[in-house]
Amino acid sequence: VRSVTRPSSRLSLEGAGWEPQPDELGHFQLLCRRERGWLSWFPTWLRPRAWLAARNEKLVLFTRGLGRFAIPDPTTAQRRLWLEELGRPALTVRAPSRRRHSFLLVGDSGEGDCSQMAVVTPLLNEDRRRRTDFMLILSDVLYPAGDVNEYREKLYEPYRRYPGPIYGIPGNHDWDDGSLHGFMFHFCGVATAPSAAVERAAGSRLWHRSGEARPELEQARRSRESLRGPWPAQPGPYFALDLGPFLVVAIDTGLGRTIDGEQGAWLREISRVPKPKLLLTGRPIYVDGTYAPCAIEDDSGTVDEIVLDPDHGYLAAIGGDIHNYQRYPVSVGGGRRIQYVVSGGGGAFMNGTHGIGNVGRALGGVEEPDFRCYPLRGDSLAFFSEIYDSRLGGFGLLALEPDEAAAALGGRYGIAPTRPEACRTEPSAKTRLRVPVVLALESFFRKTLSFVYYPALDRDTAPFFKSFLRVDVEPDDLRIRCFGATGLLRHETDLPLEDDLRWTPERGWTVSRATLQPRGDSGVEGSVDVYREPGARDATLVVATEDSPGLELLLGVKPGVWRDRRPLGEPIVVERWVEQGYRVTGLASGGEVVAEGMFV
Numbered sequence: 001v002r003s004v005t006r007p008s009s010r011l012s013l014e015g016a017g018w019e020p021q022p023d024e025l026g027h028f029q030l031l032c033r034r035e036r037g038w039l040s041w042f043p044t045w046l047r048p049r050a051w052l053a054a055r056n057e058k059l060v061l062f063t064r065g066l067g068r069f070a071i072p073d074p075t076t077a078q079r080r081l082w083l084e085e086l087g088r089p090a091l092t093v094r095a096p097s098r099r100r101h102s103f104l105l106v107g108d109s110g111e112g113d114c115s116q117m118a119v120v121t122p123l124l125n126e127d128r129r130r131r132t133d134f135m136l137i138l139s140d141v142l143y144p145a146g147d148v149n150e151y152r153e154k155l156y157e158p159y160r161r162y163p164g165p166i167y168g169i170p171g172n173h174d175w176d177d178g179s180l181h182g183f184m185f186h187f188c189g190v191a192t193a194p195s196a197a198v199e200r201a202a203g204s205r206l207w208h209r210s211g212e213a214r215p216e217l218e219q220a221r222r223s224r225e226s227l228r229g230p231w232p233a234q235p236g237p238y239f240a241l242d243l244g245p246f247l248v249v250a251i252d253t254g255l256g257r258t259i260d261g262e263q264g265a266w267l268r269e270i271s272r273v274p275k276p277k278l279l280l281t282g283r284p285i286y287v288d289g290t291y292a293p294c295a296i297e298d299d300s301g302t303v304d305e306i307v308l309d310p311d312h313g314y315l316a317a318i319g320g321d322i323h324n325y326q327r328y329p330v331s332v333g334g335g336r337r338i339q340y341v342v343s344g345g346g347g348a349f350m351n352g353t354h355g356i357g358n359v360g361r362a363l364g365g366v367e368e369p370d371f372r373c374y375p376l377r378g379d380s381l382a383f384f385s386e387i388y389d390s391r392l393g394g395f396g397l398l399a400l401e402p403d404e405a406a407a408a409l410g411g412r413y414g415i416a417p418t419r420p421e422a423c424r425t426e427p428s429a430k431t432r433l434r435v436p437v438v439l440a441l442e443s444f445f446r447k448t449l450s451f452v453y454y455p456a457l458d459r460d461t462a463p464f465f466k467s468f469l470r471v472d473v474e475p476d477d478l479r480i481r482c483f484g485a486t487g488l489l490r491h492e493t494d495l496p497l498e499d500d501l502r503w504t505p506e507r508g509w510t511v512s513r514a515t516l517q518p519r520g521d522s523g524v525e526g527s528v529d530v531y532r533e534p535g536a537r538d539a540t541l542v543v544a545t546e547d548s549p550g551l552e553l554l555l556g557v558k559p560g561v562w563r564d565r566r567p568l569g570e571p572i573v574v575e576r577w578v579e580q581g582y583r584v585t586g587l588a589s590g591g592e593v594v595a596e597g598m599f600v
């Protein structure tokens, strides 16, 4: 497949980073500390220390319903006590006034190993290409258990070259330190140990509690603080950031993946501010092909009910927790779509996407062709087949080839594979035999032993299939891009663009977009925005490029093979958009291609 300039797993195996040669590997090799000695043979998650440190969530879960032996979840009480200790701060902070704001969203980052480091160089390069104002870590800042003394190696060191402030919202693993002490110390400026009241809120003697911060951690926190400039300090574990024309609302879903009544009341109130909004949440609302609306304690409502209210103006709800990228554009009536996104691929061990079936059949309001994920389902299955194979002796009896895996899953789920090559691939008899075995192993690991063993399937070699988001907001214009981090050197500077979407008040969300890059030295650039009403068959294409007469829009299903040509001008209507399956586009002038791009 000939290149259309930007690499991506949606277009080619090469864009996904499959089968890298040793000399193609990127800078993560220099950043990740490799352990030595016999212990290095054990994945971190298989070590008793990591299990024991992250036990609180399990204690709550496993003792639920055991009457007087039940260990209650102290999150709500502790969260309230922390806010009291902070003097009940105003939870809405205002960004410096600018025309444009940009930020990076990194989900579930802090494992401290190669998969985290694989994201660092691409992230910094994207920031250098066009500066962002801040970075926000979306849930699970630190593994295994938010330890106040591990922030240097898992947060400050990796991102020390990022020049702006870093905000965060805590995930269940940050609460696993016993009281959220680590997060409160490093993100909310609580310089002391938790008060006796916060400690007491967790009643059980089995409860894991964090130690005190060492002096060098206070030092590290201060030097990070000095990079904040005119940006406000983070007021609490949940807060709102007013960017001018948009409001970013960040909630803390705690240990039990719910929010407390007090936070719920705050969320209802802040949601009435008349501005378009983005919700950031630890726990995502649509995930793995299921709907999890997130309960509010002492309240019959859910977080999603607040998001859905048309008066609140939510455009998207982005959650972490699950370590990959998924996007569900949900039609919620009145021609409105809300983007429900999972973005937890910022560093820690990978979670698979291959278990996500046809989302159009499983969920209301979502159409399968509009669903996006990274890694692609076939790549995810191939990735895990290699892991299972190596765990079971490395005889090559289970390993699947990515395009064949995609074709086999496509047949199973009734979906069309994404990569053009995979569409033309017929799974071999061998693949047909292996796929059910791999899926059965998956089900065994995931359903029965997920808490303990699933992270033990961590693989710290390229391709990593990690990702992060870049969000750009201007008045009346919001853009979200998902970049892949494969671990390959060439992808650290030329980042795979795995998703790209844009919202404007007149047209709402795009269903697909292409960025056009110049072919040769033509210098012609631009973009193609694709809009489609929920459920409609035809799409409207809006091309933005310099005004040059005689340009034609090209549409094709694979690079270099054009099936349709349209004169530029009025918005272009393409009939039966989904069935056409266009993946690549370009501009031609006098019969010669002057710019090319691919739809994501």
Ligand SMILES: [Fe+2]
Pocket: 108, 139, 140, 171, 173, 320, 321, 322, 323, 344, 348
């Ligand atoms: Fe996580």
